[in-house]
Every structure is written in C-alpha cells, then in structure tokens.
Amino acid sequence: ESIEMFNRLWSRRVARGGPIGVIVSDGWDRGDPELLRTEMARFHRSMHRTVWLNPLAARPGYSPETQGMKAVLPFIDDFLPAASLHDLTDVIRLLESVPAHRGERRAG
Structure with missing residues (x-):
C-alpha cells in the first residue's frame, strides 16, 4: 500500500528524468501480493533503476521467499x-556507478 500511495501522490512529481528508486524494506508486506x-x-516503469535494500538479506542462507518479495522481484x-x-x-x-540517463540503463 505504501508503493501504491507513492505512485498515486508522488510519482508524477518526482519521477521526471528517470530517477533511481530506492526502497528499504524487509519484504514482509501484509497486503495483497497482486x-x-x-x-x-x-x-x-517510472524509474531509471529500482534498488531494493533489505536488512534481512545480509543473513547467511537468506532467500527472498515471502509472498511480498516474490511479487516484487521481477x-x-x-x-x-x-x-x-x-x-x-x-x-x-552502486549508485555512483549507475549511468545518469534512462537510455543508458546498466545491465544487472
């Protein structure tokens, strides 16, 4: 629901020029996965690049298996x-290495 709110209220205002979108979340979303x-x-689609930072991902053996993480990984x-x-x-x-323009999207 937070991403929906961002998309509705802020995306058109801040997503001009293809910004880098950074989300910090453990992926334990309780809402509807669809x-x-x-x-x-x-x-x-509104970002030049999407970066997800997950504090749990540093744990040995961590795998993004929650419904929320599976929904967003693509x-x-x-x-x-x-x-x-x-x-x-x-x-x-990573952020320093990302090209400045949407057309130069780095593989990764």
Whole structure:
C-alpha cells in the first residue's frame, strides 16, 4: 500500500528524468501480493533503476521467499543487503556507478 500511495501522490512529481528508486524494506508486506505486484511494476516503469535494500538479506542462507518479495522481484534491478555500514557503502558504490540517463540503463 505504501508503493501504491507513492505512485498515486508522488510519482508524477518526482519521477521526471528517470530517477533511481530506492526502497528499504524487509519484504514482509501484509497486503495483497497482486496489488503489490501491480504497483511495483508501475513504480519500476517510472524509474531509471529500482534498488531494493533489505536488512534481512545480509543473513547467511537468506532467500527472498515471502509472498511480498516474490511479487516484487521481477521489478527490482538491484537487490542488496542493508544491515551494516559496509552494506551501505556497497549501495553508495552502486549508485555512483549507475549511468545518469534512462537510455543508458546498466545491465544487472
């Protein structure tokens, strides 16, 4: 529902020029997975790149198996852990490496 609200209230205002969308979530969404999938697809289309930071992803053996994570994975360009300063340093490196224009979308 948060992504739906962003799409409805903010997407047209801030998504000009193809920004990098960064979501920080553990993926334990309690809402309807189909609504989440639909809204995440919409979010992804409005972004130059979609980055998902998950604090649980740093755990050994972690696998994104919740219904919410399964619904959004097809629309995520980069899925990264966010549980430590080291993880956040990796996020900064990634963001610095992303081309500035939508047409230069980096493979990944």
